[in-house]
Amino acid sequence: MIKKLFLLVTVGVLTLAACGRQSSSAPVERTIYMAAVEPKGGQTIDKEPFPAEALPEGGGYILKEPNTDGRWEVETYRWDPGTIVVNQGDIVTLEIIGINGAEHPFTIAGYNLSDVVKRGQITRVTFTADKPGIFKIACGVHLPSMQADLVVLPKQ
Numbered sequence: 001m002i003k004k005l006f007l008l009v010t011v012g013v014l015t016l017a018a019c020g021r022q023s024s025s026a027p028v029e030r031t032i033y034m035a036a037v038e039p040k041g042g043q044t045i046d047k048e049p050f051p052a053e054a055l056p057e058g059g060g061y062i063l064k065e066p067n068t069d070g071r072w073e074v075e076t077y078r079w080d081p082g083t084i085v086v087n088q089g090d091i092v093t094l095e096i097i098g099i100n101g102a103e104h105p106f107t108i109a110g111y112n113l114s115d116v117v118k119r120g121q122i123t124r125v126t127f128t129a130d131k132p133g134i135f136k137i138a139c140g141v142h143l144p145s146m147q148a149d150l151v152v153l154p155k156q
């Protein structure tokens, strides 16, 4: 009788421990709010000289030569936020609004996903984060800067 009771208690404790562990990393539905943005800066050549070095090609960096008033500008296209962290198994929705730039056709390599973000519109992409690793969310017209990292933490 006491042996049986001990066994029941042991099984109960082990079950509770297993459930506790499961619930801490149980998959959840996550919505990540993102935006396609284009921060800009500039100055006049009497205060700061126009940069001598060209920026990398790809559409993600733009350096505009001084205008008639001597003002030059620099811009870059970005995903905001630039890093997204989820747990393996999560059901993830990226809700992305287009703020700057007419269109951002993007892919998430490794997850076989692609879509387009347009200015003034929301694009939603939903997927199960079943593969752990770091994956690029890359805009095809604004490289190299418009790449965010999707970090999928492995199941423990």
Ligand SMILES: [Cu+2]
Residues within 6 Å of the ligand: 036, 077, 101, 103, 104, 105, 139, 140, 141, 142, 146
């Ligand atoms: Cu883009």
